[in-house]
Amino acid sequence: MPVSQPTSIQRPSPVALHRAEVKRPRGRPRKTAEDRDDGNRRAALLQAAAALFRRKGFAATTTRDIAAAAGMQSGSPFYHFKSKDALLFAVMEEGMTSALARQHTTLALSRAANPLAQLRGLVHAHFLVLLGPQSDFIPVMLYESRSLKPAQREKLSALQSQYENLWVPVLKALHASGHLRAPVVLARLLILGALNWSVQWFDPHKKASVDDLSDAAMALFVGGSVASS
Amino acid sequence: MPVSQPTSIQRPSPVALHRAEVKRPRGRPRKTAEDRDDGNRRAALLQAAAALFRRKGFAATTTRDIAAAAGMQSGSPFYHFKSKDALLFAVMEEGMTSALARQHTTLALSRAANPLAQLRGLVHAHFLVLLGPQSDFIPVMLYESRSLKPAQREKLSALQSQYENLWVPVLKALHASGHLRAPVVLARLLILGALNWSVQWFDPHKKASVDDLSDAAMALFVGGSVASS
DNA sequence: CCTACCGATCGGTAGG
DNA sequence: CCTACCGATCGGTAGG
Numbered sequence: 001m002p003v004s005q006p007t008s009i010q011r012p013s014p015v016a017l018h019r020a021e022v023k024r025p026r027g028r029p030r031k032t033a034e035d036r037d038d039g040n041r042r043a044a045l046l047q048a049a050a051a052l053f054r055r056k057g058f059a060a061t062t063t064r065d066i067a068a069a070a071g072m073q074s075g076s077p078f079y080h081f082k083s084k085d086a087l088l089f090a091v092m093e094e095g096m097t098s099a100l101a102r103q104h105t106t107l108a109l110s111r112a113a114n115p116l117a118q119l120r121g122l123v124h125a126h127f128l129v130l131l132g133p134q135s136d137f138i139p140v141m142l143y144e145s146r147s148l149k150p151a152q153r154e155k156l157s158a159l160q161s162q163y164e165n166l167w168v169p170v171l172k173a174l175h176a177s178g179h180l181r182a183p184v185v186l187a188r189l190l191i192l193g194a195l196n197w198s199v200q201w202f203d204p205h206k207k208a209s210v211d212d213l214s215d216a217a218m219a220l221f222v223g224g225s226v227a228s229s
Numbered sequence: 230m231p232v233s234q235p236t237s238i239q240r241p242s243p244v245a246l247h248r249a250e251v252k253r254p255r256g257r258p259r260k261t262a263e264d265r266d267d268g269n270r271r272a273a274l275l276q277a278a279a280a281l282f283r284r285k286g287f288a289a290t291t292t293r294d295i296a297a298a299a300g301m302q303s304g305s306p307f308y309h310f311k312s313k314d315a316l317l318f319a320v321m322e323e324g325m326t327s328a329l330a331r332q333h334t335t336l337a338l339s340r341a342a343n344p345l346a347q348l349r350g351l352v353h354a355h356f357l358v359l360l361g362p363q364s365d366f367i368p369v370m371l372y373e374s375r376s377l378k379p380a381q382r383e384k385l386s387a388l389q390s391q392y393e394n395l396w397v398p399v400l401k402a403l404h405a406s407g408h409l410r411a412p413v414v415l416a417r418l419l420i421l422g423a424l425n426w427s428v429q430w431f432d433p434h435k436k437a438s439v440d441d442l443s444d445a446a447m448a449l450f451v452g453g454s455v456a457s458s
Numbered sequence: 459c460c461t462a463c464c465g466a467t468c469g470g471t472a473g474g
Numbered sequence: 475c476c477t478a479c480c481g482a483t484c485g486g487t488a489g490g
Contacts, residue, residue: 059288193426
């Protein structure tokens with residue numbers, strides 16, 4: 001099974017870059033096969049790290065835990081990531097990028113709808129990001145950001161602001177129409193908090209579904225069903 | 230400046246209790262001095278641990294950090310607490326006991342008031358517990374409980390249930406009167422989540438006060454001012 | 459409560 | 475990506 005060079009997603013170190021440019025024998029298509037595999041292993045590490053960081057926290061998770069969960073030996077994660085910190089940052093960045101894309105789609109699909117329906121769309125999609133399948137990345141970002149170094153935190157805060165700002169026009173419209181009674185800025189903070197906290201108590205094996213949660217949240221925040229616009 | 234004995238809030242371990250009962254030489258008032266000192270140092274450790282656990286998390290905080298913050302040498306915390314785990318548990322138990330007492334007082338004071346005023350009282354007191362002076366203990370309990378051993382978590386969950394159940398009658402009354410539109414159980418989870426999340430973003434140096442937050446939360450959850458009952 | 463210390467674990471690296 | 479390893483740190487303890 002062929003093995004791998006780093007994909008361009010991860011910035012290659014000067015050394016690796018140099019290697020990639022210089023050495024390149026003529027034989028079989030080594031690079032393609034290599035890249036595929038590496039993306040594979042890198043993605044496995046990200047997924048394993050996200051799951052462990054979420055369950056045990058960043059500081060309580062060892063790089064050996066992560067390596068084992070991805071089926072590697074203890075030193076191997078450092079072939080893909082410069083440090084444990086870099087792994088944490090990659091998990092968060094991946095989570096935010098994917099969540100942002102999801103919410104952009106949600107808003108695009110409900111552009112013609114009324115603000116209540118738009119809020120319901122944002123709420124539902126946010127619950128899915130937190131509680132749905134492959135939902136380890138964003139909870140890690142929400143609950144482990146104090147483990148980031150300042151420079152990393154700054155990079156992420158740009159994405160976070162983008163995400164929060166998606167909610168503002170919708171909330172403003174609902175405030176203007178009288179559906180939302182609290183000031184928009186505080187409302188955004190309180191609403192996202194109510195949703196974010198669900199990762200602490202939501203149990204997919206119990207009766208309440210993500211749809212039930214979304215209905216309850218809408219009833220709580222804007223006092224009724226989407227229909228009653 | 231007289232210093233305090235441990236309040237009965239902290240249950241003394243059987244060993245300490247035994248010692249206090251048995252040994253009591255006749256000379257100077259040794260026991261008093263010892264206990265006073267011990268309560269002093271123990272409380273300092275609890276406070277230092279709470280602040281550090283809140284800021285850096287349990288796993289990322291070393292017992293040496295805590296000792297230094299309390300002005301001790303590295304091995305000394307283990308004279309007062311059996312283990313780092315025990316310190317975490319003590320912080321949480323102290324926080325819960327104190328928060329419960331506070332909310333009982335709140336409810337007692339507003340027993341004659343209408344449910345909206347009662348909710349406002351609970352919300353305000355909860356914000357104070359999270360964000361007011363000496364507010365490190367409850368945030369630690371909220372955000373670090375996964376670091377507890379199962380037996381410890383079980384002991385705490387009794388106190389947590391007590392705390393949550395204080396809200397239910399008030400929410401039920403508001404649901405019956407039409408002020409609260411969401412199902413009571415989910416409403417309690419979402420409301421407490423919205424409040425709990427405030428520890429992530431509240432900045433006492435900014436303009437919004439705890440009173441402003443309470444007003445906004447009431448407006449968001451029950452759509453208006455307390456007066457409009 | 460301090461001094462002096464131990465055993466285990468951890469992030470990370472060299473070299474292939 | 476593995477093997478073999480290092481230096482540092484950490485929770486905890488003995489003995490006073």
